[in-house]
Amino acid sequence: MVAQGFTVDLNKPLVFQVGHLGESYQEWVHQPIVSKEGPRFFESDFWEFLTRTEWWVIPLIWLPIVSWFISKSIAMGHTLPHIALAVVVGVGIWTLLEYTLHRFLFHIKTKSYWGNTMHYLLHGCHHKHPMDGLRLVFPPAATAVLCLPLYNFVKLISTPSTAPALFGGGLLGYVVYDVTHYYLHHGQPTSEVPKNLKKYHLNHHFRIQNKGFGITSSIWDKVFGTLPTSKSAEKSR
Structure with missing residues (x-):
């Protein structure tokens, strides 16, 4: 794609290219490429390795910590x-x-070089390559960095003896979220609830990308008015 005189070469590492798209980045990143083979992010094999995580690593690492x-x-x-x-x-x-x-961080609007670059690393890559199986869950090293301030916050709002269980519950919720997210993209559900959840999430990727921000549930979309309209409702207008 050409934007502002710049062409993104999908055959080269992407992370340090996307920033050059400027204001055209938002349009580019929300035009998904449906392929199970993800792009290369970095020239460096070390940094590239850190961006790739198998889904089963998440429960393997975090469930013992939850316990x-x-x-x-x-x-x-x-x-x-x-x-x-x-x-x-x-x-x-x-x-x-x-x-x-x-809703507010992963879908923040950016147009500066570093804004686009950081957004692509955080969430834009997932919208550009939604079926990239090795970038569907959060890398454990990044999660560990975020856990410290979150645990300190939990200790501020609860008693010393309750804080560990409260934080453990939050961490359990995260594990369920990440594993569910992977399943919604690569699983083949047969029962009604997961089938509807998969449809709901893929609707966010391929139809209405500014609504439907829940992953494990649509409850907060209902509460805050970001529930996407159905196709039948749109046709009846």
Whole structure:
């Protein structure tokens, strides 16, 4: 694609090219290329390796950590019902965070060189190459960096003994989110609920990209008015 005198070469590493698109970046990144083979991001093999993650790595790394945090609250004397409540609240908090990040950060409008570059790394690459199976989940190193401020925030809004279980619930919500996201792109659901969720998410990618920001649920889209209209509703207008 040519934009402002610049051509993106899909056969070369993309990350440091996309910034040159300027104001045309938003149009370019929302024209998906449906291929299971993802593009190369960097010349460096090391940095390229850090951008690729198998889906099963997420539960393998984070579920033991979830268990450790929850066990800390148990060791501090909380009963199982209290622990269960804290975990459920943590999962609920994650669903709101999932929606908020997707709507306001992942879909932020950019046009500067570094703005486009950072957006492409964060989420633009997923909209450009939505079937890239190795870039559907968040790299563990990046998640670990974000966990520290989030845990400190949880400690501010809860008691010392409740904070680990609450954070563990939030982290569990994240694991469910990332695994679900992968499944919605590459799984073949047969039951009604996952089939509808897959349809809902792919609608966000290929039809109405400025609505439908929920991944694991559409509840916050309903609450905040970003629920996409159905095709039948559009035809009846």
